Amino acid sequence: MHIIKLDAIDSTNSFLKEMIYAQEVADYTIVVAQHQTNGRGQMGTTWDSDRGKNLMFSMFKDLSAYVVEFPFYISMAVSLAIFKTLKALCIPHLSIKWPNDILSADKKICGILIENVIKNKLNSTVIGIGVNVNQTEFKNLPKASSLKNITGMHYDLDEILQTIIKHTKAYSLLLQQGNHEVVKNEYEANLFRKNKPSTFKNAKGDLFSGFIIGVTKYGKLQVLLEDEIVKKYDLKEITLMY
Structure with missing residues (x-):
């Protein structure tokens, strides 16, 4: 080294x-x-x-x-x-x-x-x-x-x-x-706010709620939305508001 x-x-x-x-x-x-x-x-x-x-x-x-x-x-x-x-x-x-x-x-x-x-x-x-x-x-x-x-x-x-x-x-x-x-x-x-109700902002600036449940092997964030829908986001698509 x-x-x-x-x-x-x-x-x-x-x-x-x-x-x-x-x-x-x-x-x-x-x-x-x-x-x-x-x-x-x-x-x-x-x-x-x-x-x-x-x-x-x-x-x-x-x-x-x-x-x-x-x-x-x-x-x-x-x-x-x-x-x-x-x-x-x-x-x-x-x-x-x-x-x-x-x-x-x-x-x-x-x-x-x-x-x-x-x-x-x-x-x-x-x-x-x-x-x-x-x-x-x-x-x-x-x-x-x-x-x-x-x-x-x-x-x-x-x-x-x-x-x-x-x-x-x-x-x-x-x-x-x-x-x-x-x-x-x-x-x-050890993910921040995993399985906790959280607020996010999308690329258009719209706010929405969901639960972080994990990541994909490609590094996308998996968020549980309403109606039990899981959506995957990359870094440019979503901001966690906290």
């Missing part, structure tokens, strides 16, 4: 992707930044962070030796690796908000951005992870929080990084061994 530590960079994902195309990169190469000037999240959102207070890194996972039929299992595995890391730190009321935000109660403490590299087939993936650790103020982000805000404790970023890597390797091994349902079942068991 090779860890590259940077003071400041536009995006650790972008840095790591440039490395991949320029040279051979070892499995589980990690790029960590004290500060990102253009950190990215899902759907083109930005990830703002105070310098040196949070854990921001990208991880290279070589998939060239495996057939990855359903890439969303990678997202589930990484989500669970972070979930397990934070649970060991006794962070309360943890859940995974589909597709891969980690919440404590209803506050976001971690985001994940996965960018797959395809060379004829899914060859590798770059996993960007941002964990709000020791930052205590989040201007204009009412749904954001941090480990320190939640527990009052100060955390060692390197220790959290090492634990996330350890659990990511363990869940990756489960997938490589074909234990896909084990990963999917654990992911679904």
Whole structure:
């Protein structure tokens, strides 16, 4: 495992992707930044962070030796690796908000951005992870929080990084061994608002009610609607209001 530590960079994902195309990169190469000037999240959102207070890194996972039929299992595995890391730190009321935000109660403490590299087939993936650790103020982000805000404790970023890597390797091994349902079942068991009446907004801006019951192997959210109808949605089609 090779860890590259940077003071400041536009995006650790972008840095790591440039490395991949320029040279051979070892499995589980990690790029960590004290500060990102253009950190990215899902759907083109930005990830703002105070310098040196949070854990921001990208991880290279070589998939060239495996057939990855359903890439969303990678997202589930990484989500669970972070979930397990934070649970060991006794962070309360943890859940995974589909597709891969980690919440404590209803506050976001971690985001994940996965960018797959395809060379004829899914060859590798770059996993960007941002964990709000020791930052205590989040201007204009009412749904954001941090480990320190939640527990009052100060955390060692390197220790959290090492634990996330350890659990990511363990869940990756489960997938490589074909234990896909084990990963999917654990992911679904920890889904935010699963089996609870929830309000959603569709792409047109219309609100509707339903119950989250799980995800498909393709990563679509399964929602139970009126008249016992189960509909499947992708990320661009639905927003969970909370």
